[in-house]
Amino acid sequence: MRAPSATETRGEVLLAVDDVSLSFGGVRALTSVSFDIRKGEILAIIGPNGAGKTSMLNVINGFYQPQSGRITFKGKARTAMRPYAAAHGGIARTFQNLALFRGMTTLDNIMAGRTLKMRRGFFWQLIRHGPAMTEEIKHRQFVEEIIDFLQIAAIRKIPVGRLAYGLQKRVELGRALAMEPDLLLLDEPMAGMNLEEKEDMSRFILDVNQQYGTTIALIEHDIGVVMDLSDRVVVLDYGRKIADGTPDEVKRDENVIRAYLGEPHA
Amino acid sequence: MQSSEFALNTVPKLLIHNAATIGRRPAMRHKDLGIWRAWTWAAMLDEVRAFSIGLAELGIERGDKFAIIGGNRPRLYWAICAGQALGAVPVPIYADAVADEMAYVLGHAEVKLAVAEDQEQVDKIIAISDRLPQLTRVIYDEPRGLQDYDHTRLISFADVQRLGRKKLANDRTCLQQWEAGVAAGKGSDLAVILYTSGTTGRSKGVMLTYDNTIISARNANAFDRLDQNEEVIAYLPLAWIGDHIFSYVQSYAAGYCVNCPETPDTVLDDRREIGTTYAFAPPRVYENLLTLTMVRMADAGPLQRKMFDFFISFARRWGEKILDGEPVPLHARLIYGLGEFLVYGPLKNRFGLSRIRVGYTAGEAIGPEIFRFYRALGINLKQLYGQTEASVYVTAQPDGEIDAETVGRASPDVELKISETGEVLFRSPGVFVGYYKDPEKTAEVRTPDGWVHTGDAGFFDAKTGHLKIIDRAKDVGRLEDGTLFAPKYIENKLKFYPNVREAVAVGDGRDFVCAMVNIDLTAVSSWAERNNVVYGSYQELAGHPLVYDMIARHVDEVNKSLSQEEIMAGAQIRRFLVLPKELDADDGELTRTQKVRRGFIADRYASLIDGLYSGASEADISTEITFDDGRKGIISARVAIRDMRPYPAPAAAVATGRAA
Numbered sequence: 001m002r003a004p005s006a007t008e009t010r011g012e013v014l015l016a017v018d019d020v021s022l023s024f025g026g027v028r029a030l031t032s033v034s035f036d037i038r039k040g041e042i043l044a045i046i047g048p049n050g051a052g053k054t055s056m057l058n059v060i061n062g063f064y065q066p067q068s069g070r071i072t073f074k075g076k077a078r079t080a081m082r083p084y085a086a087a088h089g090g091i092a093r094t095f096q097n098l099a100l101f102r103g104m105t106t107l108d109n110i111m112a113g114r115t116l117k118m119r120r121g122f123f124w125q126l127i128r129h130g131p132a133m134t135e136e137i138k139h140r141q142f143v144e145e146i147i148d149f150l151q152i153a154a155i156r157k158i159p160v161g162r163l164a165y166g167l168q169k170r171v172e173l174g175r176a177l178a179m180e181p182d183l184l185l186l187d188e189p190m191a192g193m194n195l196e197e198k199e200d201m202s203r204f205i206l207d208v209n210q211q212y213g214t215t216i217a218l219i220e221h222d223i224g225v226v227m228d229l230s231d232r233v234v235v236l237d238y239g240r241k242i243a244d245g246t247p248d249e250v251k252r253d254e255n256v257i258r259a260y261l262g263e264p265h266a
Numbered sequence: 267m268q269s270s271e272f273a274l275n276t277v278p279k280l281l282i283h284n285a286a287t288i289g290r291r292p293a294m295r296h297k298d299l300g301i302w303r304a305w306t307w308a309a310m311l312d313e314v315r316a317f318s319i320g321l322a323e324l325g326i327e328r329g330d331k332f333a334i335i336g337g338n339r340p341r342l343y344w345a346i347c348a349g350q351a352l353g354a355v356p357v358p359i360y361a362d363a364v365a366d367e368m369a370y371v372l373g374h375a376e377v378k379l380a381v382a383e384d385q386e387q388v389d390k391i392i393a394i395s396d397r398l399p400q401l402t403r404v405i406y407d408e409p410r411g412l413q414d415y416d417h418t419r420l421i422s423f424a425d426v427q428r429l430g431r432k433k434l435a436n437d438r439t440c441l442q443q444w445e446a447g448v449a450a451g452k453g454s455d456l457a458v459i460l461y462t463s464g465t466t467g468r469s470k471g472v473m474l475t476y477d478n479t480i481i482s483a484r485n486a487n488a489f490d491r492l493d494q495n496e497e498v499i500a501y502l503p504l505a506w507i508g509d510h511i512f513s514y515v516q517s518y519a520a521g522y523c524v525n526c527p528e529t530p531d532t533v534l535d536d537r538r539e540i541g542t543t544y545a546f547a548p549p550r551v552y553e554n555l556l557t558l559t560m561v562r563m564a565d566a567g568p569l570q571r572k573m574f575d576f577f578i579s580f581a582r583r584w585g586e587k588i589l590d591g592e593p594v595p596l597h598a599r600l601i602y603g604l605g606e607f608l609v610y611g612p613l614k615n616r617f618g619l620s621r622i623r624v625g626y627t628a629g630e631a632i633g634p635e636i637f638r639f640y641r642a643l644g645i646n647l648k649q650l651y652g653q654t655e656a657s658v659y660v661t662a663q664p665d666g667e668i669d670a671e672t673v674g675r676a677s678p679d680v681e682l683k684i685s686e687t688g689e690v691l692f693r694s695p696g697v698f699v700g701y702y703k704d705p706e707k708t709a710e711v712r713t714p715d716g717w718v719h720t721g722d723a724g725f726f727d728a729k730t731g732h733l734k735i736i737d738r739a740k741d742v743g744r745l746e747d748g749t750l751f752a753p754k755y756i757e758n759k760l761k762f763y764p765n766v767r768e769a770v771a772v773g774d775g776r777d778f779v780c781a782m783v784n785i786d787l788t789a790v791s792s793w794a795e796r797n798n799v800v801y802g803s804y805q806e807l808a809g810h811p812l813v814y815d816m817i818a819r820h821v822d823e824v825n826k827s828l829s830q831e832e833i834m835a836g837a838q839i840r841r842f843l844v845l846p847k848e849l850d851a852d853d854g855e856l857t858r859t860q861k862v863r864r865g866f867i868a869d870r871y872a873s874l875i876d877g878l879y880s881g882a883s884e885a886d887i888s889t890e891i892t893f894d895d896g897r898k899g900i901i902s903a904r905v906a907i908r909d910m911r912p913y914p915a916p917a918a919a920v921a922t923g924r925a926a
Contacts, residue, residue: 107300144299149410154531156300207411 012039013072014183014215015060020069022055022239029055030066031239037183042209042216044226047236048259053219054096056236057185060217061086061093074182087116092181094172096188096219102161106152106171107143109160113178114139146174149211150204166197173204177212184208186218190225198222202229223260227251235259275453276476278314278351280518282448285311288521291494296340297528297536305340307521317341317423318348319444320430324379324403324421328353328447331375331459335359335368335391336383338500338526341407341423343514345381346504350457351448357459357471358505360858361387362851364892367469369394371461375471375702376400381423384408388420395419453477459702460507462654471702472507472654482657482696483515485678489662490624494521496544497621501533506859507654508628512546537618545622548629550860552636552647555617557764561792577605578642585610585642590666610643619645626650626662629859631735631754633762634670641668649673651735655711655718656680657696661733672732682733683717689739690724691717741864743774749836751779753864756837759827763820764789768849768856770867771839772875778840780878782871783817784849790816805846805903817844818908826913835915841878842910843885845871846903852892877907 015037022030030052037043045053058064060071062081070077073089081091092113100109118135147153150170155163160171169189176184189205190198202225208214220226226233227247235243235250237259243250250256274280284293289308296303305313326332332349334356336342346356357375359368361383368390372380378400382388388406395401406412407423434440457476461469486492500513517524522544527536534555563574584598594602614620627637628650640647646665651673652658661682663674676682680694693716700708712718723739726732736742737754745751753771760769760783767786773779785808793816794801801807825838849855855867868875870889877885888902 141299144301148299151529153300153528154535157535211410 013037014039014074016070016072017056017060018070018072020059020066020071022052022059022064022066028239030059030236032069033236033239033241034069035234035241035244037215037217038232039215040209040213041231042205042218042229044230044233045217045219045236046221046223046226046233050238051236052239053236054187055239057093057187057217057219061091061185087179090179090182091185092176092179092183093185094169094176094187094189096191098165098168098172100160100168100172100175103159105157105159106163106174107147107156109171110143110146110174110178111139113175114143116179142180143174143178146177149177149207150174166193166200169193169197169201170204173201173208177208177214180212181214184214184216186216188219188221190220190222198225205229275480276350276448276451276455277347277457277480277515277518278448278451280480281307281311281314281347281351282445284518284521288494291521292523293517293521294340294343294524294526295540296526297532297539300528302525302539304523310344313340313427314344314348314351315441315444316427316430316434317344318351318430319433319440320426320428321348321354321379322352322444323429323433324426326352326354326379330354330378331357333357333359333372333375333377333380334504335363335380335387336361336407336504337530338502338504338509338513339383339407340526342381342383342504343500343524343526345405345423346458346514347518350451351444353447353451353455355456355459357461358503358510359461360503360505362503363858364852365390365394369397371469371471372398372401375459375461379403379405381405382407385411388412388415451476453480456699458510460505460510460654470704470707473699473702474657474696475699478657478696478698479511479515480519481679482659482694483511483519486511486659486662487516487520489664489678490544492516492520492522492544492624496520496522496623497525497540497542498522498544498546499525499527499533499537499540499542499618501527501530501537502547503858507658508546508548508652511658534618538615540618541621542618543621543623545619545625547625547627548859549627549632549636550630552627552632552640553761556636556639557786557789559613559616560764561789564792564796574609577609578639580605581610581642581644582638585644586638586668589641589644589646590668606644614643614645622646624648624665628652628658630861631758632670633758635762637670651733653718653720655698656692656694657698659696660690660692660694660720663732667730667732669727669730669732672727672730672734674732676733684725685719687739688723688725688742690720690722690733690735692720693717745773745779745836746775746777747836750834751837752834755834756781756824756828756839757862759824760820765793765816766820768862770849770862770864772868772878773837776879779837780875781821781839781842782867782874782878783821783842783844785813785817785844787848804848805901808844808846809903809906811906814844814906814908817842818910821908821910825910829913829915835913838912839910840912841907843874843878843905843907845874846887846905847889847891847901850891853890874905877905883907 013036018034020030020033045056047053055064059066062083065080070079071081147156152170155167160168190201209216230247233247233250234241235256242255242259243253274283284307290306292304293307293310294305332354334342334345349356357377359371380391382391382404388404391404404420405423405426409422453476455476456473457479458474459471461471502509513524525540527533563571580601584594584602587594588602622645625645625647648663648668651661653660659677660680661674662677680692683691685691697716697718721739722735723737723742724733724735727734737752741753743751751773756771757769760766765786766783768784770782771779790807799810799812801810821839821842828834828838851858855863857863874885874887884904884906886904890898891901892898
């Protein structure tokens with residue numbers, strides 16, 4: 001179902017997670033997890049509730065600092081990512097429970113995603129004239145292209161707090177895209193959506209990957225969606241990686257079957 | 267180019283004329299990436315010419331048919347004109363047509379080339395292309411998602427224009443040749459083939475010449491004094507005659523500007539930004555606007571609601587009189603003025619109708635209450651009766667002679683008569699040439715001396731002299747006891763209620779009248795939210811006992827109003843049910859212009875109709891539905907049936923009934 005053009009660029013490692021462990025007090029959220037995210041692919045991280053999926057994303061973009069291990073992004077290794085460095089380095093994300101500015105319009109929310117790209121200082125921004133204006137127009141055009149891409153023109157001027165949940169998810173994706181990320185992290189992009197919204201969202205994720213060549217790592221509960229969407233799947237269970245491979249390989253993996261069917265853990 | 271009126275007998279000639287005379291006035295606008303982009307007549311000529319010459323390079327010749335498939339985008343309108351400039355014949359196709367329907371029209375019209383809006387339409391064409399050997403090229407407007415497609419037969423709109431521009435630059439005689447080609451066009455040439463959605467059977471290709479469309483457009487412009495200062499918004503299907511005349515031919519003839527909305531969902535906002543002065547819409551559009559307003563008002567605070575209710579009822583009493591220039595007491599004028607400031611003005615602004623000079627409703631009968639609502643606000647809404655076979659205009663209401671239940675007088679140059687069976691016939695310069703490749707059907711509809719059977723039953727209103735349409739002639743029936751049964755008349759009364767989206771009345775040859783009702787999801791779900799009614803699906807909501815109670819109240823009010831009309835009193839609704847699914851054009855239940863296909867529905871829901879007449883308290887239905895992507899599924903449901911108590915007929919009617 002994928003076009004060949006997207007696969008050609010795939011292969012090179014964009015981000016490597018190496019032997020990462022994270023614990024909160026006595027609770028071990030992640031234990032020696034290692035995997036790669038390769039350029040141009042869609043990678044899904046799945047696992048039962050409490051497997052450490054969101055913790056993993058939080059480590060990648062620097063919300064959590066792991067106690068041990070290494071993260072190598074674009075060839076640069078560090079023990080812990082910082083959110084600011086992650087954003088500047090080209091990692092954007094969306095959140096499981098949405099983190100939009102509810103009182104602001106769709107347009108303003110997505111414009112907010114351009115903040116890091118703004119070059120003019122605070123003073124120029126304030127008087128909105130000359131170079132700052134030229135810059136704003138340029139950014140607005142980029143944002144309008146995203147609005148067109150995500151088909152949300154009709155809600156451009158509506159405060160996001162008034163939108164249906166599925167649309168809010170789409171706006172959040174828009175804001176992440178506004179950062180022109182190299183790596184896009186999606187935390188349960190389809191949680192709480194109905195079938196039609198899920199299909200739409202899947203379409204957009206595929207289009208983003210194909211059209212902009214953006215590398216995507218996503219967490220998802222809906223296994224059917226994951227298998228259709230992703231090139232590779234990493235399975236976590238109780239903070240450990242139990243499988244890593246193509247959807248077909250993962251589907252046949254005994255450890256995965258055991259984790260999902262809920263056999264008693266000895 | 268000669269500029270005498272007489273020679274301007276084709277649309278491409280009008281384009282060249284407009285570019286020369288009003289070249290710097292706006293001809294078209296399109297909202298793209300949030301910004302209105304405008305083209306002047308001169309700029310539009312440049313775009314159309316480049317595309318036209320590009321088409322010629324691709325091998326399009328005089329007499330070839332080409333399809334236009336998509337929404338209201340400038341490039342698709344340009345494509346129509348560009349093809350016409352070469353003497354080719356455009357065949358616009360409904361953008362929401364499923365692949366099978368499209369295959370039929372493309373095959374029947376022997377389309378050689380198609381101009382499609384985007385990937386969605388291109389995919390549909392590709393899916394049916396093995397059935398269409400004569401279709402050799404597909405041009406697309408929006409490149410998104412199409413980069414990786416095989417481009418041996420596919421080419422982008424921009425690339426075709428590039429071909430044209432290159433040819434223009436390299437070949438000095440090219441421009442002259444192209445202009446000579448336009449000049450060679452005659453008024454009697456075939457201008458367009460429009461496939462009517464048809465309430466029965468396969469669609470038919472209505473052939474219209476430039477003489478048909480341009481004379482009709484000029485008459486309409488003169489009738490309402492439309493000039494180059496008008497602003498209209500194009501949002502109706504390109505394949506509908508209304509849009510073809512109103513957003514295309516009339517614009518070229520008067521020189522006014524056509525605005526293309528950003529997306530179909532943004533029409534309301536886009537219309538407000540433009541402030542259209544002339545509007546043309548089927549009743550459904552006005553109904554939806556009103557429903558949306560009523561829903562929003564139900565959610566508004568008590569003060570706003572009181573204010574709204576007071577001024578709306580005041581407007582209902584005085585607004586139309588003020589609009590028609592009748593004498594009105596001073597205090598009424600003053601309060602109406604205050605209402606204009608507080609309610610009517612803001613409301614019209616919301617609707618995008620602040621600057622409206624003339625608004626038409628056409629395509630179907632509009633509910634009198636809805637019609638009066640808009641007029642009460644001071645909007646000059648008028649009725650029009652038209653047909654594809656007439657290049658739209660058959661009758662229209664002149665300013666100041668408005669009646670909610672008539673469709674007006676014969677339009678300029680139109681002759682009207684009523685046949686012995688009560689059917690309306692007309693004859694005019696707009697009368698079509700014939701149905702494409704179907705002389706038999708043509709002969710059925712058009713008499714040798716040029717009269718066209720409309721298929722509608724009507725009569726001239728004694729009081730106003732206007733034409734009044736009751737229903738489709740074939741739909742008007744009789745109950746078993748001989749009582750007149752006009753289904754649409756009853757359905758329209760039901761559809762006035764915002765909670766009712768669609769209704770189907772049955773009763774021809776039966777003992778009494780029954781109705782099947784479709785709820786309006788927007789209105790009813792908002793009502794459900796306010797009344798703590800919990801539901802999981804459309805089907806569940808439609809079957810909810812409280813929803814039935816609500817619909818029963820509406821049916822009761824309809825019965826009451828029917829009982830007050832002598833000829834309709836016997837046709838009150840005795841039993842009704844709420845349909846578990848929305849009637850949908852994809853399932854063939856509605857036409858592409860959203861008219862109910864009664865015969866089809868009667869077959870499809872036969873088990874429900876049996877239930878209605880068997881006296882059962884519920885009925886089962888299992889039927890196939892088509893999803894947007896063309897997949898099919900089965901929906902089954904048990905539907906409850908309610909009995910209604912009819913009102914006694916007026917005394918006179920009962921007496922004559924007994925006497926007979």
